[in-house]
Amino acid sequence: MIGIVVVSHSRPLAEAAVGLAAEMVAEDKRPVIAVAAGLDATTFGTDAMAVSEAITSADSADGVLVLLDLGSAILSAEMALEFLEPDVAGHVRLTSAPLVEGLVAAVVTASTGASLDAVVAEAERGLVGKQDHLGDSPAAAVAPVVEADRSVEVVVGNEHGLHARPAARLVGVVNGFDATVTLTDLDTGKGPVDAGSLSMVATLNAQQGHRVRVGASGPQADEALAAIEKLAAENFGDEPAQKAAPAASGSGLDVAIGPAVLVGAGVDLSGYVAGDNELGRLDDALGAVADELRELRDGTAEHGEIFEAHLALLNDRKVLDDVRTAISGGASAPAAWSEAYDGLAETFEGLEDGYQRERAQDVRAVRDRVLRALVGATSAAPVESGILVVPELDAATAATLDATRIAGIAVRAAGTTGHGVIVARSRGIPLITGIGDVEVPAGATVAFDVRTGSFEVEPDEDRVRATITERRDEREQAVVRADEPATTRDGRTIDVVVNVGVVQDAVDVRGADGSGLVRTEVLFGDRRTPPTVDEQVETFRAIARALQGKPITIRTWDIGGDKPLPFLPQAKEANPFLGERGLRVFRRRPELLRDQLEAIRRTAAETPVHVMFPMVTTADEVAWALGELGPRDGLEVGIMVEIPAAALRVRTLAKDLDFVSIGTNDLTQYTTAADRTNTAVASLADGLDPAVLQLIDHVVRNAGVRVAVCGDLASDPQAAVLLAALGVTELSAVGPQVPLVKARLRQADLSQVDTVAVLAARDADQVRGLL
Amino acid sequence: MGVDSFVNWLRDVAGTLHENAAYLTELDSAIGDADHGANMDRGFQAVVAVLDETSFDSVDELLKKAGMTLVSKVGGASGPLYGTFFLRFGTAMSGVELTPETIGRGLHAGVEGVLARGKAELGDKTMYDAWAPALEAYDAAVAGGSDLGAALTAAAEAAAKGRDATVPLVARKGRASYLGERSAGHQDPGATSTTLILESAARTLS
Incomplete structure (x- = not known):
């Protein structure tokens, strides 16, 4: 194994860099790393004699790589070579690789027993991952990697993806075999890259859940693939991600x-x-x-x-x-x-x-x-x-x-x-x-x-257990048929889609025809800082992927009311539900919304996406939102209807839209003027209140565009039949209810639903009686 | 003329650099990392400590020892640069009689070492901008029959002119090069210390 020497003006700098790099590799596999830095612990400077001594102490028959910072470090290191015995100096290489990145790459590569030339090449590519990520300099020309014919597919289980340490372990395994190994991220299409190069693996930027094709060729290709499969199954040596309880x-x-x-x-x-x-x-x-x-x-x-x-x-x-x-x-x-x-x-x-x-x-x-x-x-x-x-x-x-x-x-x-x-x-x-x-x-x-x-x-x-068995069978039936369309007996097909608050919702659901509500404020609600455009695209993409590329309806930040966002603090309001909520928040500070719309447009370029704006009251707000959105190519655009005023003038609001989606929870509480969080009056806030249903009926008759429902009412199989009978064509339900809603719709004959009686009912209880 | 003269020279350089440490650091603070005076002072005080402890039989050993001490004690880029100068100067003086000609060859060897080490060119705003005219003036003086003292005086005067000429230059080497155009208008600290060393030589080696 080669030895490594770090030359720096500052001893703390060199020691910290060594610490950072050493962390990448288990102690028993680390190369010897010697430091020649500072004139003493606190005085900046380099000393050619000290460098030559460090090289001697790290010397190995396989060679010594010297990484340096700047100025006199370079002169001192060159001078040190003159002090060494010629046979030692002959196998020492000074590299212009960046000190920190180069050192990390060098330590990892050296630990695999790689030759001095290979370690030098790896160290000099140390910046590639960073450059690729930041996109601030043309990606270094890398020899094209030819995909091997033998390959296996592994999934990255690590919480933070194939980040530095798991990548280092992978490189270590790869370089232990006489084989050329490549990686291709099947989810992003990046690659193939050389799996024996830490910096190249870093450029892959494979995230958790990504499928990676591992290709190998050479005498030990099979052994290498088996070892990599084993390593992947062990989360590349990381502790298994803490499963949310x-x-x-x-x-x-x-x-x-x-x-x-x-x-x-x-x-x-x-x-x-x-x-x-x-x-x-x-x-x-x-x-x-x-x-x-x-x-x-x-x-x-x-x-x-x-x-x-x-x-x-x-x-x-x-x-x-x-x-x-x-x-x-x-x-x-x-x-x-x-x-x-x-x-x-x-x-x-x-x-x-x-x-x-x-x-x-x-x-x-x-x-x-x-x-x-x-x-x-x-x-x-x-x-x-x-x-x-x-x-x-x-x-x-x-x-x-x-x-x-x-x-x-x-x-x-x-x-x-x-x-x-x-x-x-x-x-x-x-x-x-x-x-x-x-x-x-x-x-x-x-x-x-x-x-x-x-x-x-x-x-x-016994009776209850019989009911449970019956319902479970019903549910299992529903799940078995989940992927079949929800076509009613009178021939109407309703899109039953899923509400998504975490990516897992999209993964777990059975039978969803897409997502009718991606709650972005929930997706990123645990963040202290706003997600970047890239992070949002990544997350939206993961949701669309989990739903096999079916359309997803992304709702822009719906904050305020009872949903604060840590990274967008709002002033205290006496009446937050009647205050700056949803779209209203962004009229005065549109930056976060602009980033999100950018992420939505970018996602829409790859997969079917609808976008909708929450908490809209006036046509001015719709016009403003459309202006912020800009070109709509391919993107379907809608608004949430959750305010009675919006329901009543939906014809005006929907003039330039493709759809509206009724948020029944808020529409209910605003219609009944009952706070859903106040248990004393929450019973008034019943989604089946005929007044709410009359508004829904009005929206369907007057919108002139497709009408969806994404509130809780859509998750109730009985209510779902009523909504479909009223003319709603898309129902977005919570995941576990999707198969049940679909099953119930398949049994229903919408022409037999007495909507006139429902709308004229005295109260919600009477509506339930009619269903 | 022998080892003692060179010992006196090195002690005089140490004293001069000590007196000018603040000045050199001030020059360096304008375009570098504000350590040239302190670094050179530290390096030459270490040389003086060596002179106090050790007696030298030959000029070449003396100069090589001074070079090695500078290499280890200066810290900044001037450590390997001046270190190389004295090492190569010393090596060239090994086994030769001390004459203006041999000393001239020694100076040339030292400055070639500086060039090889620092890879500077004329006009890069470095110590070489003082060394190059100094060597030219020295050679011309010796060719014209001057003795050592006169040749060194000519060299020191030429170095001072070269030093002054660094003021308008834009630095292309070392820490000052990070400043780009903003390095113009400042005198180069390395060319300044080189001039001080040559002026000291003119005072002590004759």
């Missing part, structure tokens, strides 16, 4: 049975005995809870913000001071803690703003988490199976339940559009809301059936 999904059924698990009754503090170290116990509990919350934050990517907020609540200095003062005054840790956080929750509940009021839930969640830690209740998320019965369902609970084990959730409060409900439903957890104050003893067997609206304590278990 609740990735698995529930049964997706609307019926469930199991022992009741009551939550919200508070933490039992009766067994707690105060000691003389209450402050210490509190600190231990706080530390443990902070660890839990950080784990939750990192493990549930799409809901990480919630736990970040919980962490902030946990560390509220003012409240902590109060707690500590109370403990110093003789209170027990749980008592002091409860009192302080009860007070804080009350403060939130007393606020006028409904959004702020909802934060009281978070305060109580943090309060109970710490109390559980204090009394030694082991699990912070105690519900692992059975049916969770809760007064209200917060998003944190819904996001962290084990969807594969929990039988179902029964929520006492009414309302089907709260966050927790939406999250639970999107995860396929059976869920019923509005069971009210019915008395449920802990552990009693309970069952519910959303289709009949029943919630029973100690039901006839």
Whole structure:
């Protein structure tokens, strides 16, 4: 193995560069790396004598490569060669390769036992990956690589793609064989590139999930391919990506049975005995809870913000001071803690703003988490199976339940559009809301059936289980036929598409005819900084790919209201749902929207894409948005109809559009003037309210363009039939419901739906009776 | 004329550079990394320390030792450059009688080393812009029958002119070259230290 010498003016610089490069390769495989840098630890300068000594110490029969920074480093290194014995100097190479990139490439390549010439070539290509990425200099001319005839296909499982360290391991394996190996990213079409070259592998920029064709030729081609397949199966030596805890999904059924698990009754503090170290116990509990919350934050990517907020609540200095003062005054840790956080929750509940009021839930969640830690209740998320019965369902609970084990959730409060409900439903957890104050003893067997609206304590278990079997069969049937079109018995074909909040939604869904709603603010909602155009294109592309290139409808940033974006802070508004939401946000600061439209246009050049703008009220807004969008070549353009004003004048708004998509959740809450997050009035916000249906009917009759529905109503198979009967031609549902909606539509005869009676109904209940 | 004269020269250079350290650094701060004065001072103080500890029997050993010390102690590019100068100068003086002619050949060998090391050309705004006219003047003086002192004085005067002529030049070598056009209008620190070394030689070697 060759030796490597780093010459620099600065010893810390050289040592840090060596550290960076050494990290790439396991210690026992590293080449000898010697440093000649600085006149001493802090004085900048180079010393030709020191360089020659470093070369001597790194000397090997295979040769020595010297990487340098600038100026005197070069002169000193050249001079050092004159001090060396000629036979040593003869196999030393000084390289103009960039110090950091060249060193990384050299260390990796050298570790594979490559020759001095090969290492030099690799080091000199050190900038290629960076240049290719930034596109600021013509890609270095690289000898064309001929694709080999023997090849295998592997998938990059690594969270950050084939990044430096996994790439280094790959190069190490490749160079261990007498074979020429090439890589082609089948998802981007890049390649083939030389798999024995770290810099070339870097230019491939293969991301997680990409399929890579590995080609090989030469005497050991088969052995090399086998070894690479094995390495790929082991995630190229990376720890397997931390699976977001609740990735698995529930049964997706609307019926469930199991022992009741009551939550919200508070933490039992009766067994707690105060000691003389209450402050210490509190600190231990706080530390443990902070660890839990950080784990939750990192493990549930799409809901990480919630736990970040919980962490902030946990560390509220003012409240902590109060707690500590109370403990110093003789209170027990749980008592002091409860009192302080009860007070804080009350403060939130007393606020006028409904959004702020909802934060009281978070305060109580943090309060109970710490109390559980204090009394030694082991699990912070105690519900692992059975049916969770809760007064209200917060998003944190819904996001962290084990969807594969929990039988179902029964929520006492009414309302089907709260966050927790939406999250639970999107995860396929059976869920019923509005069971009210019915008395449920802990552990009693309970069952519910959303289709009949029943919630029973100690039901006839056999009957319920028979229903579950029936529904499961129905569901399985639906899934089996998922890919068949949803053509009704009277011959109308409805496009049933999927709502996408994370790429996984598009991957998991069965039978979707595309996506009718890509929620960009959710896709990138966990970001601290805005995604770049490239990142957005990459993500949109991944969604389209998961849906086999069927059309995807990308909604531009829909922020404001209850959906803040960390990278676009907004001023506090007393009435955020009536304030700067959706498209309104960007009239004054269009930059983020412009980037997104650019990403959408670029994606549309490769795959069918529709774009729609949320929260549109006036024709001026439509004209402005179309102006921002620019040329529409091939792109279908629409708006969301979610404001009654937009529904009423849809003919004016849709004049220059290709489609409109009704957001039934917002349309419902704006029509009924009922806040979906306020459990006291949420029951008013019923999507089947005839007033809402009349607006939908009006939109279908007057839009003059294709009408889609992407709200929750489209996920309800019964409501889906009604929407289709009203003339909606595209329904965008949550993933688990797509096969069921399609199955229900196939059974329906739309001509038999009495839409006149539905629109004239007295209330939502009467509508349900008619369906 | 012998080893002692050369020892005196090196000590005088050290003293001169020490006195001018701030000046050289100031020149370097305009177009370089503001270390030339400090670097040269450090290097020649190390040479003086060697002279205090060791006695030398021959000029070639003395000059080579001075060169090696500069190589290790200066730190900046002037370390290998002046180091090479003294090493090559010393090598050329090995086993030869000290005459204006042999010393001239030694100076040429040293400056050729500087050129080989730094790959500079005339007008690049480097120390070579002082060395080149200095050697020409020295050769002409010796050819005209001047003694060593007169030839060195002619060389130092020519170096000073070359040094002054660097002011309007745009640097094409070294750290100053990063400044491009902005390096014009400043006197080159390397040409300045070369002139100081030659002026010292004119004072001490005769």
